[in-house]
Amino acid sequence: MKNDLRERRDRADMSQADLAAAVDVTRQTINAIERERYDPSLELAFKLADHFGCRVEDLFFPESED
Template sequence: MENTLARRRMAAGLSQEDLAARTGVSRQTINAIERGRYEPRLALAFRLAETFACRIEDLFTPDAETTGRDG
């Protein structure tokens, strides 16, 4: 799954630690999401979207592997 989390976080002037504190997770979790190593559960995805005043779909885009589609 691709995401725009790092770009949005930096544009908002937030560190990974700041975003982690706002959403109730660890900095390591934010780092793992930004690197595509961890896909957040729905509750965290909603908290992240709320933090950036956007929709979950604006933060996360499923790839072909996630959707089961070939392009």
């Protein structure tokens, strides 16, 4: 699933470890989501969106079916 997690994290001047601690996951989980190798659970998607003050659909979006 496409996302703009890294861009939002960079704008917030946070490391992957900082964000991981804020949403109670490992840094490796944040890395995998950013690299689009792992789709977060619904609960984690909501935690991430809440952390950045946005909606889940503003943070994550499906890949287009061209």
